[in-house]
Amino acid sequence: MNILVTGGSGFIGSALCRLIARNSPHRVVNYDLLTYAANPLSTADLAGADNYVFVRGDIRDADALARVFARSRPDGVIHLAAESHVDRSIDGPRAFLDANVIGSYRLLQAAREYRDSGSAPENFRLVHVSTDEVFGSLGPEGKFSEATPYDPSSPYSASKAAADHLARAWRRTYGLPTIVTNCSNNYGPRQFPEKLVPLVILNAVEERPLPVYGDGMNVRDWLYVEDHARALLAVLESGRVGESYNIGGDGEMTNLELVRAVCAELDLRRPRRGGKRHAELIEFVRDRPGHDRRYAMDSRKIRRELGWAPRESFAAGIAKTVDWYLENGAWRAAIPAASYRARLGGAET
Ligand SMILES: NC(=O)c1ccc[n+]([C@@H]2O[C@H](COP(=O)([O-])OP(=O)(O)OC[C@H]3O[C@@H](n4cnc5c(N)ncnc54)[C@H](O)[C@@H]3O)[C@@H](O)[C@H]2O)c1
Numbered sequence: 001m002n003i004l005v006t007g008g009s010g011f012i013g014s015a016l017c018r019l020i021a022r023n024s025p026h027r028v029v030n031y032d033l034l035t036y037a038a039n040p041l042s043t044a045d046l047a048g049a050d051n052y053v054f055v056r057g058d059i060r061d062a063d064a065l066a067r068v069f070a071r072s073r074p075d076g077v078i079h080l081a082a083e084s085h086v087d088r089s090i091d092g093p094r095a096f097l098d099a100n101v102i103g104s105y106r107l108l109q110a111a112r113e114y115r116d117s118g119s120a121p122e123n124f125r126l127v128h129v130s131t132d133e134v135f136g137s138l139g140p141e142g143k144f145s146e147a148t149p150y151d152p153s154s155p156y157s158a159s160k161a162a163a164d165h166l167a168r169a170w171r172r173t174y175g176l177p178t179i180v181t182n183c184s185n186n187y188g189p190r191q192f193p194e195k196l197v198p199l200v201i202l203n204a205v206e207e208r209p210l211p212v213y214g215d216g217m218n219v220r221d222w223l224y225v226e227d228h229a230r231a232l233l234a235v236l237e238s239g240r241v242g243e244s245y246n247i248g249g250d251g252e253m254t255n256l257e258l259v260r261a262v263c264a265e266l267d268l269r270r271p272r273r274g275g276k277r278h279a280e281l282i283e284f285v286r287d288r289p290g291h292d293r294r295y296a297m298d299s300r301k302i303r304r305e306l307g308w309a310p311r312e313s314f315a316a317g318i319a320k321t322v323d324w325y326l327e328n329g330a331w332r333a334a335i336p337a338a339s340y341r342a343r344l345g346g347a348e349t
Contacts, residue, residue: 001026004074006059007081009038011191016229017043027051029072033058036339041331042190059103065110076236077126079107086156087348093155100159108170125177127236128167132184133157137292145298146244153290171242180244181235184297185349188225189324196349200262201325204278214287216256219294220349223249224312234306248297249310265322
């Protein structure tokens with residue numbers, strides 16, 4: 001297959017491009033605007049591969065999208081390009097509506113025109129990548145299923161919810177073959193350092209405070225990024241058009257437990273002076289407005305239908321992740337300091 005990936009220079013997109021280029025028989029075109037969230041070093045190792053092409057472009061640009069469809073003639077699209085940081089969406093929601101809603105709309109229209117032009121292969125399909133955050137917040141029990149009603153809390157999750165609805169509407173109204181995926185929190189290498197896991201690692205090694213929102217008891221269902229990438233490729237290859245698939249790791253953990261787990265890894269690798277523990281750097285900060293208490297995914301459908309399951313245990317995945325950030329200072333240095341959001345509050349999950 002020729003696969004067009006949008007947002008392939010970001011955290012999850014770069015893992016997906018690497019999976020396709022290195023471990024699949026397919027070819028991949030990465031279409032990415034290279035916003036502050038992208039790091040060109042995240043795909044630098046793919047530059048010489050004959051089944052990987054990078055095209056710099058904006059999903060809001062209809063002409064550029066028409067060109068990339070015409071040139072790459074994709075069998076499938078996996079759409080990840082988005083503004084993805086909840087805290088930034090609280091400070092400035094407009095950019096999220098532009099990228100996530102209008103951008104997704106333009107991409108759906110471009111895919112529709114490509115399909116209608118007759119140049120798309122017969123089984124052409126588009127996978128729209130979304131989040132568990134569209135479902136809102138859970139109480140202490142239960143999990144989100146594919147049938148859970150949408151109830152987003154933040155401008156970010158509301159913009160993703162809108163895009164999910166567009167993807168479904170384009171299927172029902174125009175017959176565009178779309179599939180929606182909703183995934184839980186990802187962790188792993190190459191995540192923008194405003195996010196909780198890399199922020200904790202990078203702050204801790206510099207002996208800076210580790211900000212944790214509220215009481216630290218918000219629960220997320222953590223999944224290693226490469227497991228998400230495998231799920232997305234499986235959905236593109238074998239998912240049922242018109243369906244949605246929840247993707248999760250059965251890895252429920254409070255933010256505090258997660259931060260402590262990262263600190264414990266750092267204690268082993270980079271012990272602090274005077275026998276202090278990295279966890280002593282934890283500081284509780286004022287909670288995020290509208291902060292959802294708990295997310296947990298019921299991912300039985302994708303496991304049953306597509307035979308997907310996470311391969312990475314949390315213990316092994318977090319150890320690999322900590323090692324990666326400690327060993328890849330050049331990746332971190334390639335992100336201009338000015339592109340960081342002022343870290344006055346808690347860390348982004
Ligand atoms: N990170 C998570 O835990 C998580 C979980 C579930 C779903 N998701 C979804 O997965 C997708 C990828 O998330 P991520 O964490 O890798 O995000 P990211 O912020 O690391 O990457 C986003 C990428 O999209 C690109 N982009 C942004 N606006 C663009 C535009 N207008 N045109 C073209 N490219 C543009 C950026 O340059 C960047 O490379 C998003 O759609 C997000 O909502 C993320």
